[in-house]
Amino acid sequence: MPAIDCDVHCAPASFEALFPYLSDYWRQYITEGGVRLGGVAFAYPPLAPTTAVPAAREQAAREQAAPPTPESYDQLKESVLDRADPRAVVLNCLTGFETHRNAYYSAAVASAVNDWLREEFLARDDRLRASLVVSTISTEDAVAEIERVGGEPGFVQVLLPVRSDVPWGNKRNHPIFAAACAHSLHVGLHAWGRAGRAPTPSGFTSTYLEDYLGNQPIAQAQVLSFVSEGVFDRFPDLKVLLMECGFAWLPPLLWRFDKDWRGVWREVPWVKGLPSEYVAEHFRFTTAPAHLPRDRAAIGQLLEMLDAGGLLAYASDYPHNHGDGLTVLLDQLDEDARAAVMGGNAAALYGLP
C-alpha cells in the first residue's frame, strides 16, 4: 500500500506568488519596504546539507538553481508525487515562520498563504492535504483564520511553529484549539519558527548544528506544556503531530514526566492521569529526523521502550535531508507496525482512506 507522507514542504518562491491574495496596502508595504520571502533561511540555509536531499539539489542544479522547495504544483508533482506515488501528502508551508513582530502583517500573510495553497495545490490533486497556516503572534487572528478556511476539506490541521513566545499549551492559546476542534482539525507542530527568539535558556547558539538540534529540547518543552495545561482535558478530540523534531528522546522524557507528576500533581489537578498516557493518546511524531544508534541491539532496545507502531507517522520531509536513520528503524519493525507508521497512523489521524 502506498505511503501517506505527513510532511512535504512547499513555499512561494517570492511574494509575487502571494500578491493575488494580498490587499493593495500589503502589496505596497512589501514592495516599498523591500520585504522578501527569505525561505526561512535561518532554518534552512540554502547550501546546508539539511536543506535539500541530494535529488532535490541535483534537480535545482539542472534547472539552474531553482529553489529545492516546490513552489508550484508541477514541481511538486515531478519531485514528490510522480517519484514516490504516495497515497496522500500533507503540505507544510513554513513561509509564515518569520522573524517579524507585526501581527497585522502576520495575519495577512497567513491568509494569503492559505489561499495560495488552495489554488496552487489543493484544487489540483485529491491526494493533497495541507496544514492551515495561522498568525503565530495573535490568538485572535489565528482563530479568525481557522474560522475563515478551516471548513475547507483540504486543510487537516493548524500549523504552529515549535518555537513560540509562550508554550502552546498556555491558556492564552486555548481559543486556537477550540476553533481547531470545531472544524475537526488537529495541530501540526513543526520545527523552527520565531527566529528572533533565542532557542535556549542561555541565548542563541553559535552554530547551525546546535540550532538544528535545538528543536528537540524545545519540542519536549511543548509536550510538557500541552499536558500540564490540561489542553487534552479541555479538548479531548485534539491530536498534535510533532514534525521534524525527532522522537528518540520521548521515552526518557516520559519517565521523568510521570515521576514528577506523581510528586507534584497537586499543582495541576486537572491532569487526571499519567502524562505518558496523555502523550500516547494525543501526540504523534513524524519519522524525520530519525536520529538513531547504529547498533541494531540498541535500536531493538529503543523499540522496546517506544511504541513506534502507535506513535510514529512517516514523513519524507521533502526536500529536507536528515540522513538515513529511518531505513534502519523500518528494518526492525514488524509488518503491522511498519504499515501503521507508513500510513495507518496518518490515515486514522486525518480520516484518510
Place this chain on the structure above:
Amino acid sequence: MSGAETQPQHAAATATAVKLVDCDVHAQPTEPMLAEYMSAGARRRLERYGHRTPRVTDWYPRARNAGMRVDAWPGKPGHIWGSDPETTRAQLLDEFGVDYAMLEVLSGADCYDDPDLAVDWNQAMNHWQVDKWLDFDPRFRGSIAVPHEYPDLAVAEIERHAADSRFLAVLMPASAIEMLGSLKYWPIYEAAAAHGRPVAFHTGGYMDHRGAGYPSFYLEYHVANGINMQAQLTSMVGGGMFDAIPGLRVVLVECGLAWAAALRWSLDAAWELMREDLSRLKRRPSEYVRDQVWFTTQPIEEPQEPRHLLHAIAQAQLEDRLLFATDYPHWDFDSPTQALPRAMPAELRRAILAENALELYGLPAERTATA
C-alpha cells in the same frame, strides 16, 4: 527523623571501606548567615537593593512545603532547611552511612550582579562552607562557588581555594547569560582542569525559557531541567571545549541521565551531515561525552520497566560515569537504599554508589571513622 541517638558510638579509629558518596547535597545559608562573611559595603548594597533577578522559587513556587522534605527544618532560631550542619549530619550522614557528602551551595540569583557584589557574595558562600561545614565534619566536602559571569574573577576564586583538597569541584549553574560552551567561560574550565577539579554544572541558575517560551508550572520547570541540560551539553560539545581542554571533566548535576543516549545519537547523526559546522571537533561528538562527562543520579528516571533504565545506561555507556546523589534536603530526595532499581547488577550499584565518585574526585577509598 532520628537525631543524636543514631550517631556512631565513640570508638577507636578504624579504617573502613567507603561505600557511599553523595554527590549533591545542599547547604543553604540564609542571607544573614552570608552577611557575616561579606564586606560592609556589599552587605549594605544587598540589603538595600537586592539582586537583579528573581529566585526560581519566585517564578515557580513549589506547591507543598516549599519543595523541601518536611523534616528538613531544624527548628532552631534563624535556621532553614539545609542551613544547619548538625541536622544534615543526623538526617543524611549518620542515618544512611554516607562516607562523603559533596555540598553544592547554589547561587543562581547572582548572575546579573555587578562584579564587586558577585565576588563578595561567592566568597562569602565559600567561607561559610569552610567554616560551618568542612571544618565541622570531615565527611563534608565542598565545591567552589564562583562569580561565573566574570571569568577572571571566578578564576581568582578557584585559585584562592585550590590548595584546600576538601573542595572537590568548581560549581557552575546549568544556565548562564551565554551558552555554557561559549568561549567566555573557558578560563573557568581551564583553571578547574589545571587544579585537577571537575566542573559541576548544577541544574538551575538564571533560566530564560526562550525556546518554547516560559512554562506555567513548577512541574514543567522541573522536568525541563533535563531538557535544558541537553541544550547545554550540545553547546559544550559543539563549541569544542572538550577538545581544547583535554583535562576537563564535567559533571551534570540533577538533570537526569536517561536522555544521554538519544542526545548522543542526535549529535552524531547531525555531525555526520555537517561536520564542518563544528570546526573545532576532531572526534565524533559522542566520544567527548563518553570521555569527559559524568552525571549525578538524582532525580533518577523511573520507567515502569526498570530494565529500561539499564538499557538507557548501557546505550550511553554510563556505567563508570554515574555518581549517586540524594539531593538532600529537597522533596525529591533519592534514598540511597531505594532509588536504584533492584534489577541493577551489584557491580554497577557499587560503582554508582561510591567507586565512580572516588575515582573522579580522587577521594581515598578508605575512611578513618573517628566519630
